[in-house]
Amino acid sequence: MSLPFNYSTSLGTTTLPNPILTASGCAGSGKELAQFFPLTELGAIVTKSIMLKPRSGRATPRMAETPSGMLNAIGLQGPGLDLFIENDLPWLADQGARTIVSIAGETVEDYAVLARRIRTQPGVVGIEVNISCPNVENRGLVFACHPDTARAAMEAVRRNVGGDMPIIAKLSPDVTDIVQIARTVVDAGADGVALINTLLGMVIDTRTMRPRLAQKTGGLSGPAIRPVAVRAVYQVREALPNLPIVGMGGITSGQDALEFVLAGAQAISIGTSTFGDPQAATRIKSELETLLIERGFSSFSDAVGYAHRAENV
Amino acid sequence: MSLPFNYSTSLGTTTLPNPILTASGCAGSGKELAQFFPLTELGAIVTKSIMLKPRSGRATPRMAETPSGMLNAIGLQGPGLDLFIENDLPWLADQGARTIVSIAGETVEDYAVLARRIRTQPGVVGIEVNISCPNVENRGLVFACHPDTARAAMEAVRRNVGGDMPIIAKLSPDVTDIVQIARTVVDAGADGVALINTLLGMVIDTRTMRPRLAQKTGGLSGPAIRPVAVRAVYQVREALPNLPIVGMGGITSGQDALEFVLAGAQAISIGTSTFGDPQAATRIKSELETLLIERGFSSFSDAVGYAHRAENV
Amino acid sequence: MSSINKRAQQIMAEIISNKKVGAYHHITLSVGEIAQLIRPGNFVAIAVGGADSRMVLRRAFAIYKASMDPLDGGIVELVVAPHGSGSTWLCNAPLHSKIDMILPLGKAFGIPVEPVNALLVGGGYGSAPLFGLAEALKAKQCNVDMVLGASTASKIYAPQEGKRSTNSMIFTTDDGSLGIEGMVSSVIPELIEKNKIEIIYSCGPMAMLEAVTKISVEFGLQHQCAVEESMACGIGVCMTCVLPVRGEDGVARMLRTCIDGPVMEGSDILWNTGRTVPSEVWGA
Amino acid sequence: MSSINKRAQQIMAEIISNKKVGAYHHITLSVGEIAQLIRPGNFVAIAVGGADSRMVLRRAFAIYKASMDPLDGGIVELVVAPHGSGSTWLCNAPLHSKIDMILPLGKAFGIPVEPVNALLVGGGYGSAPLFGLAEALKAKQCNVDMVLGASTASKIYAPQEGKRSTNSMIFTTDDGSLGIEGMVSSVIPELIEKNKIEIIYSCGPMAMLEAVTKISVEFGLQHQCAVEESMACGIGVCMTCVLPVRGEDGVARMLRTCIDGPVMEGSDILWNTGRTVPSEVWGA
Ligand SMILES: Cc1cc2nc3c(=O)[nH]c(=O)nc-3n(C[C@H](O)[C@H](O)[C@H](O)COP(=O)(O)OP(=O)(O)OC[C@H]3O[C@@H](n4cnc5c(N)ncnc54)[C@H](O)[C@@H]3O)c2cc1C
Ligand SMILES: Cc1cc2nc3c(=O)[nH]c(=O)nc-3n(C[C@H](O)[C@H](O)[C@H](O)COP(=O)(O)OP(=O)(O)OC[C@H]3O[C@@H](n4cnc5c(N)ncnc54)[C@H](O)[C@@H]3O)c2cc1C
Ligand SMILES: Cc1cc2nc3c(=O)[nH]c(=O)nc-3n(C[C@H](O)[C@H](O)[C@H](O)COP(=O)(O)O)c2cc1C
Ligand SMILES: Cc1cc2nc3c(=O)[nH]c(=O)nc-3n(C[C@H](O)[C@H](O)[C@H](O)COP(=O)(O)O)c2cc1C
Ligand code: FES
């Protein structure tokens, strides 16, 4: 093949030079990673979910390592929308980074306000709507766990964001039927879905004989959950073949990323593996490219969903 | 303490000398493990889920190793009820093993028939009702994923089994609200619940670029899922503090087993870790006993649910 | 269905030698008295990766040789290809490290009571169990011919001492780097006729075993092949390692290759049915 | 909020020595030129368990010593307690193995511009970073007294050469097996008065740091302590390692101890608030 490999991908109306993103909450404000590689290397930086007000998050212990994974209960610690717009976004824009802002609300109205304010900020190429954080006060409030609340949050965002800015609903795997939730958010106006957020888990400290985390439960991430994430991506792609999917969950290598691409992910987020290797995202970017070229693909998009092809192909 | 440690536990009307069980589908017919230790050492042997008719199960590949876990899609291969009653149960009874028979139906009526026939067999001390196998033909048929179907299956069993034989509903973690399903099966007459069956997962073979398993999806088990299982046990215990719970999911050591006991499990099933270590169940039995005695417990039942105690105890 | 091997033990075996030979590692372990219970075709199941490993399943390896050494006591020798992470870990295991293994597992090759002319066919590291078999056959005054094939010379495992028990030995390689260029199946028919072969034994990749089965059926010969299915436990409790196999009653069932095999009669196996269950398979 | 350390690098460092010393392992690694950028109080974050490990998070270790060795080039020395599986893996790492580490990380101890009387308080392996600090203080003509405490003698890390930079050194052990029986906090007040201490530096278990803070507040002294919170990344991206800390504006926030620490002013920390967020903590 004489043409160079085309690594670009698109999420709705946004085109990215490559499909590798950071996962929300796993790249700090961007500054912390920037000492290890230029942020422009990645398709986009997905910011830690921002809420309206500043939040101090959960008490410690906030994390526990688990076999091939970890539990976290950060509780969306963050500076709040005003300081985020004042400090974090301009800095990312200065770097030339493409930014996808993750937003999280406590109420449907919060989502509306967050979307309205973020939409016009410099450098922002998309909004990821985190309706699936397991670390909110009231577990009943996980919007993504019920079609009605998922729909309400996404409609609020859609009403406030025009078609030029893709909105992506981030879903929870802790549901009986993730395809049903995906259909619901698409009906409500989502341009794509991000799969998956963490699974609700618990570790008990056998010394204190109480839950290890101060908040008792936390979100399970890392390679341990990868098969659940690949399954979710595959199922949603099968049901909604044209829907852009951002895949994540335990991706630590180009090989892992390729599983998600073949299952149907148009972009790939790198989360927990950045904690083990700050350069994970750029390493995976080049590993995945090599694997795709080795398999004869001339463009990234040809590989997306390839595992769904007919038996005899 | 001068009294010996009391390791016995009870599941409804059945008392077992210790709380360590095999997990359904992970101990063959019992014969295969018997060469490594006498089956009477365990609290009970839980048999591979038996169906009415002989079943050849799924095509191969049926398994894939995953980080700290594995996927399986055995598809309930088994001899069918008649041969099971003729060969397997009498053999177990001859050994003196206490047997909990796991039953799986394709219809509500299947569950009724299975329960009626099993109830009177020698050596049977309980029935585990597998309403949560992810490897059935139609994924929509996972009884435990919906309150209505879960209720129907359990009612069918209860109608056919008297109060002298405990029936335990085995639940799936792949639901939005496992407490709701637990409440439903208790309403329908279950004496206890077994938590958890495998999570639905997928691995994609990056060489063939298709799902690794012939059946595409499979059930995820092993240490990877332990935090999800501990959380499920804790949640159900919190909501239904008197309900006997059989805990399982990635238990490989006495330490792991202790997490489940503290979370609220009255018995412990050892599954995938038997594949890595045929003597896992007896090893864990003695490790757990040592840990409980070290912590000053004089009986196993005092430790059950201990992580739920008030903050200042 | 299957009579379960009751002699298996779980032991910690010390690596007393680990040498790279071509593409493989020849690994010798000290296993004690149990070496005496091992028959050609048996295999071991090894826990890989150590205590903090993310690999939770055992790996199966054919036993190349089992013997009672005057110095080291009972020893077992394996020939291991560094394939994925588990076998690579084993190949890199340092001298004197202790390996958690279960042995002996599986059904061994059947040895004829009368002397016969036997052809042994091996692919890649599949040659490993054939040398012990050759010795056993020789002890019964059999005539033993061997054909070993691989993609390339470095993947032919054929130690000098192994050749002693064979009457003839032919190599084939896909790239022609050793012996005849081509696949083992291409040289077998001629050998059968020339050497009046009465039974075939084989071990190697599934595609090779299938090809050999076809030839054995053509010539109406018995064919004992040692199959290699993905195994999670090796001891019969997980049901992952099944193959559709026709029983004496003519009914095909999904049999566990770890306890009903790995040695099976080639013509009983419903070959090339991967990813589907043939419609004739019944029950369990 | 925090100024991020821009000098950190991820490298593969070779273990050039690994010796058991009392309850600890003294591990020396060859790290190259970057050794020159290290200041007392910095730490490293190490990937543990190798490629097939189920441990996905880095482990943090204080730097005991960093230097340019004429033979080995830049070296870093660690003092590691085999605590759980990750640190035990590191303690067992063979000579010449390559360790994936990020360094230097975190805020270093502040060194006064003028000579002062400094008291250095260490608990267990918490003494490790204090020897490099003592040297730096000595270089500024400070008077350096040291108190090291532990549960028992084998857990006191105090190498002969380390003592050179101190003017005095006192040991305390809970079981009286070395030095004074009791806790470090019991001997500090007297020392402060006797030696006219102007600043306290400390490193060790959180309970000890809290006790030392109490004393420093009583005496109105600056107290730079190196805290030890559970860390998942060490580089500021995970937000797991936070402590409630009062800022210059009087407002308490959850600060990341990996980048806003590990060295912090003891009296700024809201101690003993584990498992709850104090009501006065605001925002992020
Ligand atoms: C009866 C039998 C005898 C064997 N004898 C030998 C031998 O003498 N020398 C040798 O080098 N290899 C032998 N193998 C193959 C060996 O077991 C595999 O190479 C090994 O399991 C691969 O593990 P891995 O971690 O390196 O690869 P991975 O691909 O990482 O393994 C992942 C999982 O798949 C399973 N798996 C993958 N490939 C195979 C396979 N070919 N067979 C069985 N399970 C597999 C593993 O057990 C593991 O659970 C034998 C296999 C069987 C079943
Ligand atoms: C800034 C800093 C400096 C340190 N310096 C040293 C030192 O010089 N020598 C030394 O022996 N130890 C030191 N520690 C502690 C060391 O990091 C822990 O002992 C180690 O992380 C435990 O890992 P493990 O796998 O052995 O234990 P496990 O309990 O299995 O660890 C499980 C998880 O909890 C985390 N964790 C557990 N305990 C601690 C802890 N005390 N601190 C941070 N994370 C923890 C681990 O990172 C891991 O993610 C330091 C810790 C910090 C934060
Ligand atoms: C420490 C931590 C913090 C996280 N914070 C957020 C967050 O703020 N918003 C969000 O949508 N997801 C958050 N996540 C979830 C990740 O973005 C990702 O969906 C999940 O961890 C699975 O991917 P991984 O296994 O690669 O980490 C967080 C995960 C971790 C581990
Ligand atoms: C190979 C395999 C077969 C299984 N078969 C059954 C089964 O027949 N019936 C059932 O209720 N659960 C079955 N399970 C689920 C286990 O009983 C158990 O619930 C699950 O694996 C979690 O426990 P573990 O992580 O200890 O294996 C099977 C699991 C495995 C790995
Ligand atoms: S490998 Fe488990 S039954 Fe054969």
Ligand code: FES
């Ligand atoms: S350890 Fe990750 S932010 Fe501090």
